[in-house]
Amino acid sequence: MNKVVIFNKPYNVHSQFRKDHDEMATLADFFDDKSLRVAGRLDKDSEGLLILTDSGELNHALTTPAHKKGKIGKTYLVQVENTPTQIQLDALRAGVPLKDGKTLPAKVKLLDTLPITLWERHPPIRERKSIPTAWLSITIFEGKNRQIRRMTAHVGLPCLRLIRHAVGTCVLGELAVGQSRTLHLNDEQTRRIFGL
Template sequence: MQRYFAIYKPYLVLSQFTSTEGKKTLADYFDLPADVYPVGRLDHDSEGLLLLTNDAQVNQRLLNPKHKHEREYWVQVDGLVTTDAVRQLQNGVVINIDGKPYKTAKAKVEIFPASPDVSERVPPIRFRKSIPTSWLKIVLTEGKNRQVRRMTAHVGFPTLRLIRYRIEQLTLNGMQPGDLIPMNKAVFYALLKL
């Protein structure tokens, strides 16, 4: 039987069910059938929407570079972001991937006018009165390793917190870290435009 889940992966949790390093894994939060696995991944120090399924077609389609699908990230960065930095991110910047320069594809980037309504992170972001932070909404159609962090660092605003909020039309709306939502195939496929 094919199974489909959307989860809110907490901060400092690996996007897998086992660890040889003693780090927390998805198995510490979710009791799922043994044949269910994550589609793609979120870094240990990132949080947010992660898809799990035992439907191999989903993995093939979403991880195929020819199948462009939107991923929306909410990113808290160090400092007050400038319009020039936003423009650079929108047009694509050159980052280092596997030791080689890589020009990122054009992205949709905007500055949140106020902090978005997100759950508190545990442990919390370090707070420094003298250095403000900004929140960005970054929408990508590609997913290189640690791409968002490399992009914001390239324009001078290191990432403090990274939340994947949306994949296509499937969002974290109403979810908290550690939440799991089982879904049926028709809805899952429709929301992901598969």
């Protein structure tokens, strides 16, 4: 059986167990199971679904770029400054040129409502009364460093808040921030849940 932990990572928590200094918030503040490894990092200023597992095979599948193995999509809820235009949305869908290469095509939707109940973030995002914000759902099939933030900035939509909502068919759901749930899955269940 594979142990899979679904964790709703809070803002400002590093996706690692090692602490570089005492004040640094890491996964060690939430877990003491030495068998767990992070299957795909999430920046400290990003929130939401983080998967930890004792399965080397699952870890490899979730961290290997799509063009090498599978097509596991990672879906993010992205709050951006400004109201996106159709041109900006189409550019994100087609892929945008970044310093480390053009991104693969992405699935992008402008959201009227969020699929989760949003929790308060500490500290809260900056708000400017004269600039509107919007929420997007963006699914990517690769994992360049800070990719979503760089993509939205490239098309003129600065990212204010970034929440990973799903990896494959595994979704965050209504798991409270800082909370986790543990699954014990056989290989077939693991493949089905993560779309392997």
